[in-house]
Structure formats: C-alpha cells, structure tokens
Amino acid sequence: MTRWYEHRFHNITAQRIIFAIIPRLPRFLHPPIAVITALIFFFMLTRERRAVTGNLRRVSGKRGLALQSKVYWVFYSFCDLMVSYCYVPQATHPQLLSMLVDPERGAAKIDRCLAAGNGLIVWTAHVGNWEFASRLLEMHDRPVNVARVVEDKPAEITLRNLMASERLKIVDLKEGAAATIELLQALRRNEIVAMQGDRVYQRHSADVPFFSQPASFPLGPFLLSQVSGAPVLPGFVLRESWLRYRACMGDPIPPVPAGDGDAGLQRALDQAVRFLEKTLTTHYDQWMNFFDFWPINSSD
C-alpha cells in the first residue's frame, strides 16, 4: 500500500483529451491553456493542494500568498509534464536536444561512469520532467532500463507504453525479485538503469535529514549499486520555460563497499538526498509529490 494517491483526473479520458487536442493547437496557445488548467486543478484538488502546501512550506519557508503562488506553479509544472507526453516519446534526438536551453547535459560525466563497464544507476526524483530525462539517457548508445511501479490502471499503462521503445525499457518493480534480477543483469551488460528515489515502494528504506526533518527514502538503488558495482549518479531535468528544459547532474556516488552494511548505504543515500535538497532549494515549484512528504511531523 502506498501512502500517496493519484488525483481523480489521472485517468484515460483526461489523457485522451490531452493527446487529441494539444498536438492540434498552435504551440503559442499551450502556455495560456496550461495557466487556466493549472488554476482549475489548483482549486479543485484540495487534498493535493493542501499536501503540496505543507511540503513547500517546509522546503521554502514561505507563507501566505507567496507560498500559494508557488503551490500553483507545481500544478502548472504538472501540466507541462502531461503535455510533454505529446512530444517527448516520439521526438528524435536532435528534437530532444533542441528542447534543452543549455546543450550541457552531463554527457561526459555519464560516459566516464559507463567507461568502468559496470553500468550506471541514474537516481532521479519527481522533479521537472523525468520522462525527458530518460530519453536523454538513450543517447549513450545502450539500452536504458527505467525502473518504476506501474499501477494496474489504464492511465498508468498508457504512459508506460508511450515511453517504452527499442532503447527504453520499463521494468515494473511490482514484479519483485524478477525485476531486481532484470536490473542487475542490465547493469552487468553495462546498461543504464534509471530510478526515482523520492518515493518508498519497499520496506527497505532509511530516514535521512531532508530540509531539517527526517524523511524516508529507498535504499534499493544503493544496494543495487553495491551488488553490481555501478555508480549512482543523481540527476534531474528541470523545466526552464514551457517545454524547455535543462539537465542538472550531481557527482557520481561510488558503490558502497560490501562490508560497510546499512550505515554505508545510508551515507550514500544521504549524498543523493543532499543533491535533491540543493536542487529543490531553487526549483521546489517543480517537485511533484502530491502527498504529505513528512507525515510524522506534518503538524509542526
């Protein structure tokens, strides 16, 4: 059972409307439509708005209208993400690169990590546009294995199928041990594995300080790194303007030595979380977690 939930508009009908209408409209109309759509969702999705408000209050320290305007931008960022599904899955590599405001995308860093031959785990989060990030990773001439939990819902399955391609493989974490074996085999073929590290799907997690309060993050990526020898590279694709992005990479985190136990894994996790924290300090209005991230301390 997950402690987050999906809003009621995350369904196949809403997706069909987006995919049918948006590509037929001139692009200059997209941002004003997103402004209005985000406003509607901001007022209708009260439970999600409350959760995002709590999260952003802790992250930004803002209050009142200044805080609410940032909460609104989270909904706007989500509109950008949904519309990007009309363009990102089928875009050619030059088209993807043209959507970057800065050609620097950390390619050299990724290639250096892959040169060791143990594969690479890219640790990302629900920030900016993670689907765009996975397509950028395809440019390294090897398969990209995106590990995610695909809920058994038509809307989720549609998105999974949209993003899957010859180069981009979705590994459903609901498959349990079989999914883990698949990821480990991929790393041993020197492939890339992309994982979102800011939601706990498994019992194996650790609490680390996150904006001055402990929060749970999964240890799985770091254990996979320990077994495979693959480094973990924290990285995000941030939205700079409508359907325009910038890649942002941290420093590679080497595999934790086998004898270091959970303490070593936790230190590695902490390094990745520090990078997420640093990124969110300036881009918290692109952090799309519509549930209370600090449930135990939500009252303070």
Added chain:
Amino acid sequence: MASVKEQLKPIILKSLRITDLTPEDLRDDQPLLGGELEIDSIDILQLVLEIERHFGIKLVHANFDKQHLESINVLAAIIESKMAAAGN
C-alpha cells in the same frame, strides 16, 4: 568441506535476516520465491551479494532467471556449475 547446499543455507538465513530458524530447518526443496521465505526485490540483492562474495562467482548473468530460485536444490546446482566454470 561442507557441500554447497550446506554452505548456502546459513547464507540464506543471514541475507534475509531470519533469526528464528536454523539451517537445519530449511528443506532442500524449500522454494525461495513465493514460499515461506518470501524473498522480495531487496532480499534478492542481499542474497546475491552474500552468495557472490562467499563463493567468489558472478551468480547473476544473462542466463540467470527466476526459475533458478525455485528451490535451494536448484540454486545450489547453479552455484556449483558457476564455480566449476570459474575453476573454483
């Protein structure tokens, strides 16, 4: 020298952090997936790590699949074949 199966059973218990069973409690035909042990996606990593470290082999490669975790017997046979291939 203990057999691979005898060496494997304490490794399974250690990896899964099971403290209320002894190696003797584990049957040779004990299923590793879907049975009482209920190995999940994280347990399998800990188990692979311990097996590879203990036996000095790379257990998970292209030809490894979840059928190899059908029972302790099957897993031990795979380890033996990998050890033989590696000349251990």
